[in-house]
Amino acid sequence: MFAMSGDARIYSPSSARNRDFIRDAFLKHMPTKGVIVEVGSGSGEHCIHIAAAAPHLYFLPGDPDEASRASIAAWIAESALDNISQPHDSDVTQENWRERFSACDGVLSINMIHIAPFAAAKGLFAGAASLLKDEGRLFxxxxxxxxxxxxxxxxxxxxxxxxxxxxxxxVRDLDREIAPLANRTGFKIRDIVEMPANNLSVVFSKY
Ligand SMILES: C[S@@+](CC[C@H](N)C(=O)[O-])C[C@H]1O[C@@H](n2cnc3c(N)ncnc32)[C@H](O)[C@@H]1O
Known part of the structure:
Protein backbone atom coordinates (compact mmCIF):
# COMPACT_ATOMS: atom_id res chain seq x y z
CA MET A 1 0.00 0.00 0.00
CA PHE A 2 1.27 3.48 -0.71
CA ALA A 3 0.03 7.05 -0.67
CA MET A 4 1.11 10.06 -2.73
CA SER A 5 2.45 13.04 -0.82
CA GLY A 6 -0.33 15.56 -0.13
CA ASP A 7 -3.02 13.09 -1.18
CA ALA A 8 -4.90 11.01 1.41
CA ARG A 9 -5.79 8.34 -1.15
CA ILE A 10 -4.05 5.05 -0.44
CA TYR A 11 -3.24 2.84 -3.43
CA SER A 12 -3.13 -0.90 -2.86
CA PRO A 13 -1.52 -2.95 -5.66
CA SER A 14 -3.47 -6.02 -4.52
CA SER A 15 -6.76 -4.09 -4.85
CA ALA A 16 -5.81 -3.15 -8.41
CA ARG A 17 -5.26 -6.86 -9.16
CA ASN A 18 -8.35 -8.33 -7.51
CA ARG A 19 -10.97 -5.59 -7.60
CA ASP A 20 -12.59 -6.60 -10.92
CA PHE A 21 -12.97 -10.20 -9.76
CA ILE A 22 -14.40 -9.16 -6.38
CA ARG A 23 -16.78 -6.70 -8.03
CA ASP A 24 -18.05 -9.36 -10.43
CA ALA A 25 -18.61 -11.94 -7.65
CA PHE A 26 -20.32 -9.31 -5.53
CA LEU A 27 -22.66 -8.24 -8.35
CA LYS A 28 -23.55 -11.85 -9.15
CA HIS A 29 -24.30 -12.97 -5.59
CA MET A 30 -25.38 -9.97 -3.56
CA PRO A 31 -28.75 -8.17 -3.39
CA THR A 32 -29.69 -6.02 -6.37
CA LYS A 33 -31.15 -3.16 -4.34
CA GLY A 34 -30.77 -1.57 -0.95
CA VAL A 35 -27.96 -0.65 1.42
CA ILE A 36 -24.58 -2.36 1.86
CA VAL A 37 -22.51 -1.82 5.02
CA GLU A 38 -18.79 -2.50 4.52
CA VAL A 39 -16.41 -3.03 7.46
CA GLY A 40 -12.62 -3.02 7.25
CA SER A 41 -12.70 -1.06 3.98
CA GLY A 42 -8.99 -0.14 4.19
CA SER A 43 -8.08 2.22 1.35
CA GLY A 44 -11.70 2.22 0.11
CA GLU A 45 -10.75 1.20 -3.42
CA HIS A 46 -12.90 -1.94 -3.47
CA CYS A 47 -16.01 -0.14 -2.25
CA ILE A 48 -15.56 2.68 -4.78
CA HIS A 49 -15.02 0.17 -7.58
CA ILE A 50 -18.12 -1.84 -6.72
CA ALA A 51 -20.26 1.25 -6.09
CA ALA A 52 -19.34 2.63 -9.51
CA ALA A 53 -20.79 -0.52 -11.09
CA ALA A 54 -23.84 -0.70 -8.82
CA PRO A 55 -25.82 2.55 -8.91
CA HIS A 56 -28.83 0.53 -7.67
CA LEU A 57 -27.10 0.03 -4.30
CA TYR A 58 -26.02 2.50 -1.59
CA PHE A 59 -22.73 1.81 0.20
CA LEU A 60 -21.56 2.64 3.74
CA PRO A 61 -17.81 1.93 3.88
CA GLY A 62 -15.74 2.31 7.04
CA ASP A 63 -12.64 1.40 8.96
CA PRO A 64 -11.42 1.93 12.55
CA ASP A 65 -8.11 3.23 11.18
CA GLU A 66 -8.00 7.00 10.72
CA ALA A 67 -5.65 7.05 7.71
CA SER A 68 -7.90 4.49 6.01
CA ARG A 69 -10.95 6.67 6.60
CA ALA A 70 -9.11 9.66 5.13
CA SER A 71 -8.27 7.55 2.09
CA ILE A 72 -11.87 6.37 1.71
CA ALA A 73 -13.13 9.97 1.91
CA ALA A 74 -10.55 11.12 -0.64
CA TRP A 75 -11.45 8.31 -3.08
CA ILE A 76 -15.14 9.21 -2.66
CA ALA A 77 -14.45 12.88 -3.39
CA GLU A 78 -12.41 11.98 -6.47
CA SER A 79 -15.07 9.58 -7.74
CA ALA A 80 -18.03 12.01 -7.45
CA LEU A 81 -20.26 8.97 -6.83
CA ASP A 82 -23.54 9.72 -5.10
CA ASN A 83 -24.29 6.18 -3.89
CA ILE A 84 -21.62 6.00 -1.18
CA SER A 85 -21.51 7.65 2.24
CA GLN A 86 -18.66 9.21 4.21
CA PRO A 87 -16.73 6.53 6.11
CA HIS A 88 -17.84 5.27 9.51
CA ASP A 89 -15.30 4.13 12.13
CA SER A 90 -16.94 0.87 13.22
CA ASP A 91 -14.76 -1.71 14.94
CA VAL A 92 -16.55 -5.06 14.79
CA THR A 93 -14.98 -6.23 18.04
CA GLN A 94 -17.13 -3.62 19.80
CA GLU A 95 -20.36 -5.33 20.80
CA ASN A 96 -22.55 -2.39 19.77
CA TRP A 97 -20.87 -1.71 16.41
CA ARG A 98 -24.05 -2.35 14.43
CA GLU A 99 -26.26 0.00 16.46
CA ARG A 100 -25.49 3.10 14.39
CA PHE A 101 -26.88 1.46 11.24
CA SER A 102 -30.46 0.81 10.18
CA ALA A 103 -31.43 -2.61 8.89
CA CYS A 104 -29.52 -3.26 5.68
CA ASP A 105 -29.46 -5.61 2.71
CA GLY A 106 -25.80 -6.59 2.60
CA VAL A 107 -22.69 -6.64 4.77
CA LEU A 108 -19.31 -6.71 3.03
CA SER A 109 -15.88 -7.48 4.46
CA ILE A 110 -12.82 -7.96 2.27
CA ASN A 111 -9.51 -9.26 3.64
CA MET A 112 -10.38 -8.46 7.24
CA ILE A 113 -11.05 -11.55 9.36
CA HIS A 114 -7.54 -13.02 8.96
CA ILE A 115 -5.79 -9.72 9.80
CA ALA A 116 -7.61 -9.32 13.10
CA PRO A 117 -8.23 -11.47 16.17
CA PHE A 118 -10.92 -14.13 15.83
CA ALA A 119 -13.09 -11.82 17.97
CA ALA A 120 -13.46 -9.69 14.82
CA ALA A 121 -15.02 -12.60 12.90
CA LYS A 122 -17.32 -13.28 15.86
CA GLY A 123 -18.32 -9.62 16.10
CA LEU A 124 -18.83 -9.39 12.35
CA PHE A 125 -21.24 -12.34 12.27
CA ALA A 126 -23.09 -11.29 15.44
CA GLY A 127 -23.54 -7.75 14.15
CA ALA A 128 -24.53 -8.89 10.66
CA ALA A 129 -27.13 -11.24 12.18
CA SER A 130 -28.97 -8.37 13.79
CA LEU A 131 -28.28 -5.83 11.05
CA LEU A 132 -29.31 -7.76 7.95
CA LYS A 133 -32.88 -8.05 6.76
CA ASP A 134 -34.20 -11.60 6.36
CA GLU A 135 -33.17 -11.77 2.70
CA GLY A 136 -29.86 -10.04 3.35
CA ARG A 137 -26.43 -11.42 2.50
CA LEU A 138 -23.00 -11.32 4.13
CA PHE A 139 -20.06 -11.35 1.68
CA VAL A 171 -5.94 -17.58 7.79
CA ARG A 172 -9.31 -18.87 9.00
CA ASP A 173 -10.69 -22.33 8.30
CA LEU A 174 -13.92 -22.04 6.35
CA ASP A 175 -15.20 -25.50 7.30
CA ARG A 176 -13.96 -25.80 10.89
CA GLU A 177 -14.15 -22.20 12.15
CA ILE A 178 -16.22 -19.92 9.94
CA ALA A 179 -19.08 -22.22 8.90
CA PRO A 180 -19.69 -23.28 12.55
CA LEU A 181 -19.56 -19.63 13.61
CA ALA A 182 -22.02 -18.78 10.83
CA ASN A 183 -24.36 -21.57 11.93
CA ARG A 184 -24.24 -20.44 15.54
CA THR A 185 -25.22 -16.92 14.53
CA GLY A 186 -28.05 -17.92 12.19
CA PHE A 187 -26.27 -18.02 8.82
CA LYS A 188 -25.61 -20.70 6.24
CA ILE A 189 -23.16 -20.69 3.36
CA ARG A 190 -25.01 -19.91 0.16
CA ASP A 191 -22.22 -19.57 -2.40
CA ILE A 192 -18.49 -20.24 -2.47
CA VAL A 193 -16.71 -18.63 -5.41
CA GLU A 194 -13.15 -19.63 -6.31
CA MET A 195 -11.14 -16.46 -6.88
CA PRO A 196 -7.68 -15.83 -8.36
CA ALA A 197 -4.59 -16.35 -6.18
CA ASN A 198 -6.24 -19.03 -4.03
CA ASN A 199 -8.78 -16.73 -2.43
CA LEU A 200 -12.50 -17.29 -1.98
CA SER A 201 -15.58 -15.15 -1.97
CA VAL A 202 -18.06 -16.65 0.46
CA VAL A 203 -21.67 -15.51 0.59
CA PHE A 204 -23.84 -16.23 3.64
CA SER A 205 -27.61 -15.97 3.96
CA LYS A 206 -29.83 -16.27 7.01
CA TYR A 207 -31.52 -19.59 7.74
C1 LIG B 1 -5.79 -6.03 5.09
S1 LIG B 1 -6.80 -4.65 5.36
C2 LIG B 1 -8.00 -4.90 4.06
C3 LIG B 1 -8.50 -3.59 3.52
C4 LIG B 1 -9.38 -3.71 2.29
N1 LIG B 1 -10.64 -4.35 2.62
C5 LIG B 1 -8.66 -4.46 1.19
O1 LIG B 1 -8.93 -5.65 0.97
O2 LIG B 1 -7.79 -3.85 0.55
C6 LIG B 1 -7.74 -5.05 6.81
C7 LIG B 1 -8.56 -3.87 7.29
O3 LIG B 1 -9.40 -4.33 8.36
C8 LIG B 1 -9.45 -3.30 9.32
N2 LIG B 1 -9.81 -3.91 10.60
C9 LIG B 1 -9.01 -4.60 11.45
N3 LIG B 1 -9.66 -4.95 12.55
C10 LIG B 1 -10.93 -4.49 12.39
C11 LIG B 1 -12.09 -4.52 13.21
N4 LIG B 1 -12.05 -5.09 14.42
N5 LIG B 1 -13.23 -3.95 12.76
C12 LIG B 1 -13.26 -3.37 11.54
N6 LIG B 1 -12.18 -3.30 10.73
C13 LIG B 1 -11.03 -3.84 11.15
C14 LIG B 1 -8.06 -2.70 9.32
O4 LIG B 1 -8.03 -1.38 9.86
C15 LIG B 1 -7.71 -2.74 7.84
O5 LIG B 1 -8.02 -1.55 7.16
Whole structure:
Protein backbone atom coordinates (compact mmCIF):
# COMPACT_ATOMS: atom_id res chain seq x y z
CA MET A 1 0.00 0.00 0.00
CA PHE A 2 1.27 3.48 -0.71
CA ALA A 3 0.03 7.05 -0.67
CA MET A 4 1.11 10.06 -2.73
CA SER A 5 2.45 13.04 -0.82
CA GLY A 6 -0.33 15.56 -0.13
CA ASP A 7 -3.02 13.09 -1.18
CA ALA A 8 -4.90 11.01 1.41
CA ARG A 9 -5.79 8.34 -1.15
CA ILE A 10 -4.05 5.05 -0.44
CA TYR A 11 -3.24 2.84 -3.43
CA SER A 12 -3.13 -0.90 -2.86
CA PRO A 13 -1.52 -2.95 -5.66
CA SER A 14 -3.47 -6.02 -4.52
CA SER A 15 -6.76 -4.09 -4.85
CA ALA A 16 -5.81 -3.15 -8.41
CA ARG A 17 -5.26 -6.86 -9.16
CA ASN A 18 -8.35 -8.33 -7.51
CA ARG A 19 -10.97 -5.59 -7.60
CA ASP A 20 -12.59 -6.60 -10.92
CA PHE A 21 -12.97 -10.20 -9.76
CA ILE A 22 -14.40 -9.16 -6.38
CA ARG A 23 -16.78 -6.70 -8.03
CA ASP A 24 -18.05 -9.36 -10.43
CA ALA A 25 -18.61 -11.94 -7.65
CA PHE A 26 -20.32 -9.31 -5.53
CA LEU A 27 -22.66 -8.24 -8.35
CA LYS A 28 -23.55 -11.85 -9.15
CA HIS A 29 -24.30 -12.97 -5.59
CA MET A 30 -25.38 -9.97 -3.56
CA PRO A 31 -28.75 -8.17 -3.39
CA THR A 32 -29.69 -6.02 -6.37
CA LYS A 33 -31.15 -3.16 -4.34
CA GLY A 34 -30.77 -1.57 -0.95
CA VAL A 35 -27.96 -0.65 1.42
CA ILE A 36 -24.58 -2.36 1.86
CA VAL A 37 -22.51 -1.82 5.02
CA GLU A 38 -18.79 -2.50 4.52
CA VAL A 39 -16.41 -3.03 7.46
CA GLY A 40 -12.62 -3.02 7.25
CA SER A 41 -12.70 -1.06 3.98
CA GLY A 42 -8.99 -0.14 4.19
CA SER A 43 -8.08 2.22 1.35
CA GLY A 44 -11.70 2.22 0.11
CA GLU A 45 -10.75 1.20 -3.42
CA HIS A 46 -12.90 -1.94 -3.47
CA CYS A 47 -16.01 -0.14 -2.25
CA ILE A 48 -15.56 2.68 -4.78
CA HIS A 49 -15.02 0.17 -7.58
CA ILE A 50 -18.12 -1.84 -6.72
CA ALA A 51 -20.26 1.25 -6.09
CA ALA A 52 -19.34 2.63 -9.51
CA ALA A 53 -20.79 -0.52 -11.09
CA ALA A 54 -23.84 -0.70 -8.82
CA PRO A 55 -25.82 2.55 -8.91
CA HIS A 56 -28.83 0.53 -7.67
CA LEU A 57 -27.10 0.03 -4.30
CA TYR A 58 -26.02 2.50 -1.59
CA PHE A 59 -22.73 1.81 0.20
CA LEU A 60 -21.56 2.64 3.74
CA PRO A 61 -17.81 1.93 3.88
CA GLY A 62 -15.74 2.31 7.04
CA ASP A 63 -12.64 1.40 8.96
CA PRO A 64 -11.42 1.93 12.55
CA ASP A 65 -8.11 3.23 11.18
CA GLU A 66 -8.00 7.00 10.72
CA ALA A 67 -5.65 7.05 7.71
CA SER A 68 -7.90 4.49 6.01
CA ARG A 69 -10.95 6.67 6.60
CA ALA A 70 -9.11 9.66 5.13
CA SER A 71 -8.27 7.55 2.09
CA ILE A 72 -11.87 6.37 1.71
CA ALA A 73 -13.13 9.97 1.91
CA ALA A 74 -10.55 11.12 -0.64
CA TRP A 75 -11.45 8.31 -3.08
CA ILE A 76 -15.14 9.21 -2.66
CA ALA A 77 -14.45 12.88 -3.39
CA GLU A 78 -12.41 11.98 -6.47
CA SER A 79 -15.07 9.58 -7.74
CA ALA A 80 -18.03 12.01 -7.45
CA LEU A 81 -20.26 8.97 -6.83
CA ASP A 82 -23.54 9.72 -5.10
CA ASN A 83 -24.29 6.18 -3.89
CA ILE A 84 -21.62 6.00 -1.18
CA SER A 85 -21.51 7.65 2.24
CA GLN A 86 -18.66 9.21 4.21
CA PRO A 87 -16.73 6.53 6.11
CA HIS A 88 -17.84 5.27 9.51
CA ASP A 89 -15.30 4.13 12.13
CA SER A 90 -16.94 0.87 13.22
CA ASP A 91 -14.76 -1.71 14.94
CA VAL A 92 -16.55 -5.06 14.79
CA THR A 93 -14.98 -6.23 18.04
CA GLN A 94 -17.13 -3.62 19.80
CA GLU A 95 -20.36 -5.33 20.80
CA ASN A 96 -22.55 -2.39 19.77
CA TRP A 97 -20.87 -1.71 16.41
CA ARG A 98 -24.05 -2.35 14.43
CA GLU A 99 -26.26 0.00 16.46
CA ARG A 100 -25.49 3.10 14.39
CA PHE A 101 -26.88 1.46 11.24
CA SER A 102 -30.46 0.81 10.18
CA ALA A 103 -31.43 -2.61 8.89
CA CYS A 104 -29.52 -3.26 5.68
CA ASP A 105 -29.46 -5.61 2.71
CA GLY A 106 -25.80 -6.59 2.60
CA VAL A 107 -22.69 -6.64 4.77
CA LEU A 108 -19.31 -6.71 3.03
CA SER A 109 -15.88 -7.48 4.46
CA ILE A 110 -12.82 -7.96 2.27
CA ASN A 111 -9.51 -9.26 3.64
CA MET A 112 -10.38 -8.46 7.24
CA ILE A 113 -11.05 -11.55 9.36
CA HIS A 114 -7.54 -13.02 8.96
CA ILE A 115 -5.79 -9.72 9.80
CA ALA A 116 -7.61 -9.32 13.10
CA PRO A 117 -8.23 -11.47 16.17
CA PHE A 118 -10.92 -14.13 15.83
CA ALA A 119 -13.09 -11.82 17.97
CA ALA A 120 -13.46 -9.69 14.82
CA ALA A 121 -15.02 -12.60 12.90
CA LYS A 122 -17.32 -13.28 15.86
CA GLY A 123 -18.32 -9.62 16.10
CA LEU A 124 -18.83 -9.39 12.35
CA PHE A 125 -21.24 -12.34 12.27
CA ALA A 126 -23.09 -11.29 15.44
CA GLY A 127 -23.54 -7.75 14.15
CA ALA A 128 -24.53 -8.89 10.66
CA ALA A 129 -27.13 -11.24 12.18
CA SER A 130 -28.97 -8.37 13.79
CA LEU A 131 -28.28 -5.83 11.05
CA LEU A 132 -29.31 -7.76 7.95
CA LYS A 133 -32.88 -8.05 6.76
CA ASP A 134 -34.20 -11.60 6.36
CA GLU A 135 -33.17 -11.77 2.70
CA GLY A 136 -29.86 -10.04 3.35
CA ARG A 137 -26.43 -11.42 2.50
CA LEU A 138 -23.00 -11.32 4.13
CA PHE A 139 -20.06 -11.35 1.68
CA UNK A 140 -16.54 -12.26 2.77
CA UNK A 141 -13.43 -12.31 0.59
CA UNK A 142 -9.98 -13.61 1.44
CA UNK A 143 -7.82 -16.71 1.85
CA UNK A 144 -9.34 -19.63 3.76
CA UNK A 145 -8.19 -23.04 4.92
CA UNK A 146 -10.53 -25.88 3.87
CA UNK A 147 -11.21 -28.63 6.38
CA UNK A 148 -7.93 -28.23 8.26
CA UNK A 149 -5.62 -27.72 5.27
CA UNK A 150 -4.21 -24.78 3.40
CA UNK A 151 -5.26 -24.64 -0.24
CA UNK A 152 -1.85 -23.47 -1.50
CA UNK A 153 1.73 -23.11 -0.22
CA UNK A 154 1.45 -19.35 -0.68
CA UNK A 155 -1.52 -19.25 1.70
CA UNK A 156 0.40 -21.35 4.24
CA UNK A 157 3.36 -18.94 4.04
CA UNK A 158 0.97 -15.99 4.37
CA UNK A 159 -0.59 -17.63 7.46
CA UNK A 160 2.86 -18.00 9.05
CA UNK A 161 3.66 -14.37 8.23
CA UNK A 162 0.37 -13.20 9.77
CA UNK A 163 0.96 -15.22 12.96
CA UNK A 164 4.50 -13.86 13.16
CA UNK A 165 3.10 -10.33 13.18
CA UNK A 166 0.33 -11.13 15.68
CA UNK A 167 -0.35 -14.57 17.12
CA UNK A 168 -4.11 -13.84 17.17
CA UNK A 169 -4.17 -13.31 13.39
CA UNK A 170 -4.22 -16.08 10.80
CA VAL A 171 -5.94 -17.58 7.79
CA ARG A 172 -9.31 -18.87 9.00
CA ASP A 173 -10.69 -22.33 8.30
CA LEU A 174 -13.92 -22.04 6.35
CA ASP A 175 -15.20 -25.50 7.30
CA ARG A 176 -13.96 -25.80 10.89
CA GLU A 177 -14.15 -22.20 12.15
CA ILE A 178 -16.22 -19.92 9.94
CA ALA A 179 -19.08 -22.22 8.90
CA PRO A 180 -19.69 -23.28 12.55
CA LEU A 181 -19.56 -19.63 13.61
CA ALA A 182 -22.02 -18.78 10.83
CA ASN A 183 -24.36 -21.57 11.93
CA ARG A 184 -24.24 -20.44 15.54
CA THR A 185 -25.22 -16.92 14.53
CA GLY A 186 -28.05 -17.92 12.19
CA PHE A 187 -26.27 -18.02 8.82
CA LYS A 188 -25.61 -20.70 6.24
CA ILE A 189 -23.16 -20.69 3.36
CA ARG A 190 -25.01 -19.91 0.16
CA ASP A 191 -22.22 -19.57 -2.40
CA ILE A 192 -18.49 -20.24 -2.47
CA VAL A 193 -16.71 -18.63 -5.41
CA GLU A 194 -13.15 -19.63 -6.31
CA MET A 195 -11.14 -16.46 -6.88
CA PRO A 196 -7.68 -15.83 -8.36
CA ALA A 197 -4.59 -16.35 -6.18
CA ASN A 198 -6.24 -19.03 -4.03
CA ASN A 199 -8.78 -16.73 -2.43
CA LEU A 200 -12.50 -17.29 -1.98
CA SER A 201 -15.58 -15.15 -1.97
CA VAL A 202 -18.06 -16.65 0.46
CA VAL A 203 -21.67 -15.51 0.59
CA PHE A 204 -23.84 -16.23 3.64
CA SER A 205 -27.61 -15.97 3.96
CA LYS A 206 -29.83 -16.27 7.01
CA TYR A 207 -31.52 -19.59 7.74
C1 LIG B 1 -5.79 -6.03 5.09
S1 LIG B 1 -6.80 -4.65 5.36
C2 LIG B 1 -8.00 -4.90 4.06
C3 LIG B 1 -8.50 -3.59 3.52
C4 LIG B 1 -9.38 -3.71 2.29
N1 LIG B 1 -10.64 -4.35 2.62
C5 LIG B 1 -8.66 -4.46 1.19
O1 LIG B 1 -8.93 -5.65 0.97
O2 LIG B 1 -7.79 -3.85 0.55
C6 LIG B 1 -7.74 -5.05 6.81
C7 LIG B 1 -8.56 -3.87 7.29
O3 LIG B 1 -9.40 -4.33 8.36
C8 LIG B 1 -9.45 -3.30 9.32
N2 LIG B 1 -9.81 -3.91 10.60
C9 LIG B 1 -9.01 -4.60 11.45
N3 LIG B 1 -9.66 -4.95 12.55
C10 LIG B 1 -10.93 -4.49 12.39
C11 LIG B 1 -12.09 -4.52 13.21
N4 LIG B 1 -12.05 -5.09 14.42
N5 LIG B 1 -13.23 -3.95 12.76
C12 LIG B 1 -13.26 -3.37 11.54
N6 LIG B 1 -12.18 -3.30 10.73
C13 LIG B 1 -11.03 -3.84 11.15
C14 LIG B 1 -8.06 -2.70 9.32
O4 LIG B 1 -8.03 -1.38 9.86
C15 LIG B 1 -7.71 -2.74 7.84
O5 LIG B 1 -8.02 -1.55 7.16
Missing amino acids: LYGPFKRDGAHTAPTNEAFDQWLKGRDSSWG
